Amino acid sequence: MNCLLCGTQIEIDFNLRELVLPMKIKKRSICHQCDQEFERLGGIRCDGCGRSQKSIDLCEDCQKWEHQVGFVINNRSAFEYNDAMHEYMKQYKFTGDYRLRSVFTTEFEKLISKQQPDVIVPIPINKSTWQTRGFNQVTGITSNLRLIEALETINGSKETRQSKKNRAERMSSKQPFKLSGDVEITKKISHQRALIVDDVYTTGRTIYYAANLLLTLSPMSISSVTLAR
Amino acid sequence: MDNLLYGRRLTKGELPIGFVVDDRIEISPSVTIGDRMIRCHRCNSMTAKNIASLPNNQFFCPNCMELGRVSTLTNLYHVPEPNDFNADTHPLTWDGQLSALQLNCAQKVDECMRDKKRHLLWAVTGAGKTEMLFTAIANSIARGERIALASPRVDVCLELYPRLQQAFAEQKICLLHGRQTESYEYRQLTICTTHQLLRFYHAFDNLIIDEVDAFPYASNPQLYFAASQAVKPQGGCLYLTATPGENLMAMVRKKELSISYLPLRYHGHLLPEIKLKLVPSWRRQLGNKKLPGSLIQTLKQRLKNKRRFLLFVPHVADLSSVKEGLERQLKINVTTVHAVDEKRLEKVQKMRDHEIDFLVTTSILERGVTFPEIDVFVIGADDAVFSTAALVQIAGRAGRSVSRPTGDVIYWISSFANNVSDACAQIRFVNRKGRKLQH
Ligand SMILES: [Zn+2]
Ligand SMILES: [Zn+2]
Numbered sequence A: 001m002n003c004l005l006c007g008t009q010i011e012i013d014f015n016l017r018e019l020v021l022p023m024k025i026k027k028r029s030i031c032h033q034c035d036q037e038f039e040r041l042g043g044i045r046c047d048g049c050g051r052s053q054k055s056i057d058l059c060e061d062c063q064k065w066e067h068q069v070g071f072v073i074n075n076r077s078a079f080e081y082n083d084a085m086h087e088y089m090k091q092y093k094f095t096g097d098y099r100l101r102s103v104f105t106t107e108f109e110k111l112i113s114k115q116q117p118d119v120i121v122p123i124p125i126n127k128s129t130w131q132t133r134g135f136n137q138v139t140g141i142t143s144n145l146r147l148i149e150a151l152e153t154i155n156g157s158k159e160t161r162q163s164k165k166n167r168a169e170r171m172s173s174k175q176p177f178k179l180s181g182d183v184e185i186t187k188k189i190s191h192q193r194a195l196i197v198d199d200v201y202t203t204g205r206t207i208y209y210a211a212n213l214l215l216t217l218s219p220m221s222i223s224s225v226t227l228a229r
Numbered sequence B: 001m002d003n004l005l006y007g008r009r010l011t012k013g014e015l016p017i018g019f020v021v022d023d024r025i026e027i028s029p030s031v032t033i034g035d036r037m038i039r040c041h042r043c044n045s046m047t048a049k050n051i052a053s054l055p056n057n058q059f060f061c062p063n064c065m066e067l068g069r070v071s072t073l074t075n076l077y078h079v080p081e082p083n084d085f086n087a088d089t090h091p092l093t094w095d096g097q098l099s100a101l102q103l104n105c106a107q108k109v110d111e112c113m114r115d116k117k118r119h120l121l122w123a124v125t126g127a128g129k130t131e132m133l134f135t136a137i138a139n140s141i142a143r144g145e146r147i148a149l150a151s152p153r154v155d156v157c158l159e160l161y162p163r164l165q166q167a168f169a170e171q172k173i174c175l176l177h178g179r180q181t182e183s184y185e186y187r188q189l190t191i192c193t194t195h196q197l198l199r200f201y202h203a204f205d206n207l208i209i210d211e212v213d214a215f216p217y218a219s220n221p222q223l224y225f226a227a228s229q230a231v232k233p234q235g236g237c238l239y240l241t242a243t244p245g246e247n248l249m250a251m252v253r254k255k256e257l258s259i260s261y262l263p264l265r266y267h268g269h270l271l272p273e274i275k276l277k278l279v280p281s282w283r284r285q286l287g288n289k290k291l292p293g294s295l296i297q298t299l300k301q302r303l304k305n306k307r308r309f310l311l312f313v314p315h316v317a318d319l320s321s322v323k324e325g326l327e328r329q330l331k332i333n334v335t336t337v338h339a340v341d342e343k344r345l346e347k348v349q350k351m352r353d354h355e356i357d358f359l360v361t362t363s364i365l366e367r368g369v370t371f372p373e374i375d376v377f378v379i380g381a382d383d384a385v386f387s388t389a390a391l392v393q394i395a396g397r398a399g400r401s402v403s404r405p406t407g408d409v410i411y412w413i414s415s416f417a418n419n420v421s422d423a424c425a426q427i428r429f430v431n432r433k434g435r436k437l438q439h
């Protein structure tokens, strides 16, 4: 098997435990070298957005959110959005290499279950992305989890890619989502611990829009997890 | 923008925004779904469904994504090649001279392209094959044909482009490769990497593929497909190589390709033949930072006589111990260089400027880089990292100049492996043909 990122042959390093329990052998989709390029997040972080900092106090951005919308979302991200992650996203999302969806599944799903959510709500993609890319990058990664697709994109909302906008443009963008029209779906949110999942946390704008809508369904709590930030 | 699709097949994503799809445009699926596999119509590869799957029973091709993904969500857009050119009847502005042998070969190439043949020209390294193409290309242009000169290697394309542009000064040549930002232009003459051929469909009346044996073309059926698809059904294809691989020779035997030889170098001399020295334990010795005595003796002699040389080693990891061993045994400074060496260009330049008399290197210098009047040595030539073609190319680094048309080529080997004996046989074969021409 070759590394999905750099193409080199992956050497399988069996450790004793794996030899004893052959069922445990984890199929690795990227090589050790590529794996080391990714920076796992941990340590002391902002209690809101989850960025690494010296204390758990709300960072300036989160204070602004608190001021603006009246609440702060507790967000956790698995990886720093560094060069390696940028390249990964480019290859996965924009080139559309759907094989890459499994690279971080285990770690991402672990982080999600650590938050002990009752319902998991993915950020949706718009219709034109479905027609060109053909997959939702978030639900691709979280293939083993049951997701509640309570959000939809608003048709005809402007289709500029978030990543092509600067911070000010992102912050001033309009609500891109609406609640699903299916009451059977939306009623699953009420009185539950809801968790929003997305690929990248940048300004928080997307997640706060999603949270604003979900709040109208009276969940017990709302938090979020993203792959990178 | 009208001519963007002439002789090409592009996806919607590759077309400019607002491109009007009129009824001249032929639309076809880029990926079709079979029982267990999907087939890509751009690169002709088959992929298992579970690997190529997208949600909602859609599929993509993972094998040609460098050109932008194709999938069951995308169609290919194509307009048949109309040869919409104002053909120049005398496009050649080159006024150089060909030797009698080169002239002979140039005429053969001209005939092949006139008759749209599938032909292999086996010309030894240093035969001067680019110049031999000029007349044939000029005549092809004058006939109003569309022509491409393709190579698997970007560096070969980058080297060919200015030479062709100078030889055909009035022609605007389109240059295409993966590392560029210039946009595509519809031109009578295109120079591109073989990979870029995947975007063409029945475009060329004549396609010339240079260094056809070079990685990645040699072992890549996808690119053979690209080449055959880029040429018009009645078009011609000329393969140029100094070291034909098994694929090409099999096509020659099956009479799918005609063949001609240019077995002498531009100065009329033969290729230097390879001398072999058997050193079964050189690897173990190298572990103790020691090199075989015969190698040390050979190098000492060269250094004494001020004869410059290249010493090739199999792996980047070998460079440091070879350097250490040589420095200890020869008491001189040793410069090593490899493909991703940051100071590679600088070191090569030092060699050119005679600031240093030799380089220890991995196979990366095998093509393109030439130094006059050098000898060439390889330690561990039987290592699988050296292909037969690479070994022939390395031998071809020696004796490049008129001032010293011969040079020593010595390969130290731990055993007689196929790559080595095939390389020796290939050189002996062309030299037999060459000797007949010399007399
Ligand atoms: Zn890798
Ligand atoms: Zn924060």
Ligand SMILES: [Zn+2]
Pocket (backbone or CB within 6 Å): B040, B041, B042, B043, B044, B045, B061, B062, B063, B064, B065, B070
């Ligand atoms: Zn393909």
